Amino acid sequence: xxxxxxxxxxxxxxxxxxxxxxxxxxxxxxxxxxxxxxxxxxxxxxxxxxxxxxxxxxxxxxxxxxxxxxxxxxxxxxxxxxxxxxxxxxxxxxxxxxxxxxxxxxxxxxxxxxxxxxxxxxxxxxxxxxxxxxxxxxxxxxxxxxxxxxxxxxxxxxxxxxxxxxxxxxxxxxxxxxxxxxxxxxxxxxxxxxxxxxxxxxxxxxxxxxxxxxxxxxxxxxxxxxxxxxxxxxxxxxxxxxxxxxxxxxxxxxxxxxxxxxxxxxxxxxxxxxxxxxxxxxxxxxxxxxxxxxxxxxxxxxxxxxxxxxxxxxxxxxxxxxxxxxxx
Amino acid sequence: xxxxxxxxxxxxxxxxxxxxxxxxxxxxxxxxxxxxxxxxxxxxxxxxxxxxxxxxxxxxxxxxxxxxxxxxxxxxxxxxxxxxxxxxxxxxxxxxxxxxxxxxxxxxxxxxxxxxxxxxxxxxxxxxxxxxxxxxxxxxxxxxxxxxxxxxxxxxxxxxxxxxxxxxxxxxxxxxxxxxxxxxxxxxxxxxxxxxxxxxxxxxxxxxxxxxxxxxxxxxxxxxxxxxxxxxxxxxxxxxxxxxxxxxxxxxxxxxxxxxxxxxxxxxxxxxxxxxxxxxxxxxxxxxxxxxxxxxxxxxxxxxxxxxxxxxxxxxxxxxxxxxxxxx
Ligand SMILES: [Ca+2]
Ligand SMILES: [Ca+2]
Ligand SMILES: [Zn+2]
Ligand SMILES: [Zn+2]
Numbered sequence: 001x002x003x004x005x006x007x008x009x010x011x012x013x014x015x016x017x018x019x020x021x022x023x024x025x026x027x028x029x030x031x032x033x034x035x036x037x038x039x040x041x042x043x044x045x046x047x048x049x050x051x052x053x054x055x056x057x058x059x060x061x062x063x064x065x066x067x068x069x070x071x072x073x074x075x076x077x078x079x080x081x082x083x084x085x086x087x088x089x090x091x092x093x094x095x096x097x098x099x100x101x102x103x104x105x106x107x108x109x110x111x112x113x114x115x116x117x118x119x120x121x122x123x124x125x126x127x128x129x130x131x132x133x134x135x136x137x138x139x140x141x142x143x144x145x146x147x148x149x150x151x152x153x154x155x156x157x158x159x160x161x162x163x164x165x166x167x168x169x170x171x172x173x174x175x176x177x178x179x180x181x182x183x184x185x186x187x188x189x190x191x192x193x194x195x196x197x198x199x200x201x202x203x204x205x206x207x208x209x210x211x212x213x214x215x216x217x218x219x220x221x222x223x224x225x226x227x228x229x230x231x232x233x234x235x236x237x238x239x240x241x242x243x244x245x246x247x248x249x250x251x252x253x254x255x256x257x258x259x260x261x262x263x264x265x266x267x268x269x270x271x272x273x274x275x276x277x278x279x280x281x282x283x284x285x286x287x288x289x290x291x292x293x294x295x296x297x298x299x300x301x302x303x304x305x306x307x308x309x310x311x312x313x314x315x316x317x318x319x320x321x322x323x324x325x326x327x328x
Numbered sequence: 329x330x331x332x333x334x335x336x337x338x339x340x341x342x343x344x345x346x347x348x349x350x351x352x353x354x355x356x357x358x359x360x361x362x363x364x365x366x367x368x369x370x371x372x373x374x375x376x377x378x379x380x381x382x383x384x385x386x387x388x389x390x391x392x393x394x395x396x397x398x399x400x401x402x403x404x405x406x407x408x409x410x411x412x413x414x415x416x417x418x419x420x421x422x423x424x425x426x427x428x429x430x431x432x433x434x435x436x437x438x439x440x441x442x443x444x445x446x447x448x449x450x451x452x453x454x455x456x457x458x459x460x461x462x463x464x465x466x467x468x469x470x471x472x473x474x475x476x477x478x479x480x481x482x483x484x485x486x487x488x489x490x491x492x493x494x495x496x497x498x499x500x501x502x503x504x505x506x507x508x509x510x511x512x513x514x515x516x517x518x519x520x521x522x523x524x525x526x527x528x529x530x531x532x533x534x535x536x537x538x539x540x541x542x543x544x545x546x547x548x549x550x551x552x553x554x555x556x557x558x559x560x561x562x563x564x565x566x567x568x569x570x571x572x573x574x575x576x577x578x579x580x581x582x583x584x585x586x587x588x589x590x591x592x593x594x595x596x597x598x599x600x601x602x603x604x605x606x607x608x609x610x611x612x613x614x615x616x617x618x619x620x621x622x623x624x625x626x627x628x629x630x631x632x633x634x635x636x637x638x639x640x641x642x643x644x645x646x647x648x649x650x651x652x653x654x655x656x
Contacts, residue, residue, distance in 0.1 A: 083624050092624065093623075093624060141494075142493065142494045156594075158491065163486065163595075164595070165470065165594060165595020165596070166470045166595055166596060167595060167624050167625065167627070168595070168624070169591075169595045169625050170593065170594050170595035171595075172592040172593075172595075172622055172625070173592070173593070175592045175622055176589045176592055176593065177506060177585050177588060177589060178505060178506065178508060179506070179508055180506060180507055180585060187622055188620075189588075189619070189620040189621075190620075191585070250508070253508055254508060257505050257519075260517075261504045261505060261589050261593070262593060264500040264501070264503045264504055265484070265498065265499065265501070265504065265589070265590060265593045265594065266484075266491060266493060266498055266594065267491075267492075267493020267494055267495060267497045267498035267500075268493070268494060269494035291517070292505065292516075293517075294497055294500055294503055294515055296411050296420065296421065296495050296496070296497040297495065297497050299495070
């Protein structure tokens with residue numbers, strides 16, 4: 001029957017998603033319904049030339065494999081750390097973790113080599129797009145995603161669209177400051193929520209406690225001091241280490257206050273917490289909202305993302321949504 | 329000549345602007361070019377019924393006077409403290425300073441009595457609309473206004489329009505928090521920029537210093553302790569009182585950090601500082617931006633408003649812009 005045929009054709013339409021992180025370069029074939037058909041991972045090279053070369057060879061492999069998976073690739077979506085001009089497909093500047101990645105036109109070389117349209121955006125923005133297409137943000141006009149991983153990023157959807165701001169640095173949510181002084185941040189400022197509540201911030205505090213012989217409690221061991229991390233801190237707190245609890249309490253309060261600041265600025269109807277630490281922070285964030293948000297902003301819904309791969313899914317969603325619009 | 333006639337007709341089109349503050353209720357006839365043709369002031373009554381009655385009698389007077397001024401009144405714009413649903417013309421809730429002013433439909437009684445269309449919005453949002461039509465925001469797609477007076481308010485213009493948010497509490501900029509602890513705020517939270525940098529916050533600190541005999545320096549006198557205010561604090565700092573300087577430094581830093589948080593969230597191309605303390609804060613805010621904003625957000629333009637009456641002009645601008653659109 002015809003409607004089944006159409007379903008079948010839609011099912012076949014797919015995107016190549018590229019995720020450029022500090023450590024890895026990943027590519028995936030993603031179906032219209034958000035299925036990760038196949039994933040590829042390589043270390044992210046340290047130079048621009050090698051990076052573009054690896055992206056192209058991984059994408060070519062994925063395109064070849066897509067044929068066998070009966071997937072028609074509509075285009076390439078790229079999620080990357082750093083600040084992006086999505087109109088031009090250019091990475092304007094980046095974190096220290098991705099070298100030689102400033103003032104780089106990603107679209108042109110990828111599009112020319114693969115003969116496919118290419119979209120590029122910031123990883124936090126891609127995470128928001130992923131929620132909008134496949135996650136808790138489906139059908140939502142105004143929502144915010146905050147990703148707590150190694151760092152803290154995010155994206156803001158207003159009237160159904162990402163906001164990029166006048167110089168493409170809207171939704172740099174990790175650098176919302178919640179202390180006049182406070183811990184130093186990778187951005188050069190201090191008191192940012194990233195400096196309080198990111199994976200790196202928790203690791204810094206875990207190491208500090210370990211240095212002072214204050215981290216380990218009965219039933220815990222850490223083989224290598226250099227490997228002490230956020231998970232150990234959370235573990236210690238669960239085992240009753242009050243110093244570890246205090247660090248996590250401050251981190252949760254800082255993240256919560258940062259999120260209340262977002263509520264009082266753009267007043268979304270939903271906050272999606274994403275990233276490895278999301279589940280851990282959901283409770284503390286809700287508590288801070290109850291205590292410190294204006295009563296009119298307090299009824300916000302806060303949820304933890306269900307998506308396994310927000311960056312890849314968001315990168316794919318640009319292709320899947322925009323390829324049919326035929327505009328960049 | 330015909331073009332002069334048209335100029336003449338445009339000149340005549342005007343708005344009634346109503347400004348509902350904690351102390352006063354003001355009405356003005358405002359021309360298309362932003363001239364305040366005539367102003368009226370009354371104390372703001374304490375009850376809903378009296379307030380509506382006074383608004384109507386002042387507006388009727390203004391309408392009568394407008395005829396003699398050769399002004400054609402297109403409608404009524406109302407600027408009010410509190411949270412507003414501008415689609416419905418309803419004040420949802422308000423500050424403690426305006427009593428019996430929650431869940432109030434302002435549009436219907438005013439429109440029915442005067443047979444004119446009525447627009448209503450929050451005073452901070454009106455200040456932003458005033459900048460957009462008559463001030464530094466002319467022709468700007470993305471900018472933010474922060475008003476530092478008795479309290480702190482603001483408005484955010486994105487893509488040429490105010491953002492109101494999902495529950496009409498976007499741009500509650502006074503309640504951006506910049507400290508995990510910090511001074512108590514009128515909103516029930518603590519560490520808000522309003523609690524650090526508003527006129528009331530500076531007055532609180534001036535009184536505290538005066539109580540401790542630390543405010544007055546040579547060449548200064550304060551007749552009545554209860555009248556000690558922000559101006560005395562600024563005066564003392566100018567005369568070299570280091571305690572007063574420290575208070576103002578903290579206030580300026582707090583306001584600056586709050587504004588950087590706005591930059592990292594919506595990334596406007598302009599910040600307009602408005603209200604009686606604007607000029608005083610321009611320097612400190614610029615300094616904090618240089619020190620603590622992301623490099624990509626640092627080139628923001630920060631200016632002090634030139635407008636004498638932002639709330640009235642913004643209220644008028646809703647009429648002058650929307651009356652021709654014929655939509656609420
Ligand atoms: Ca972002
Ligand atoms: Ca406002
Ligand atoms: Zn930072
Ligand atoms: Zn507050």
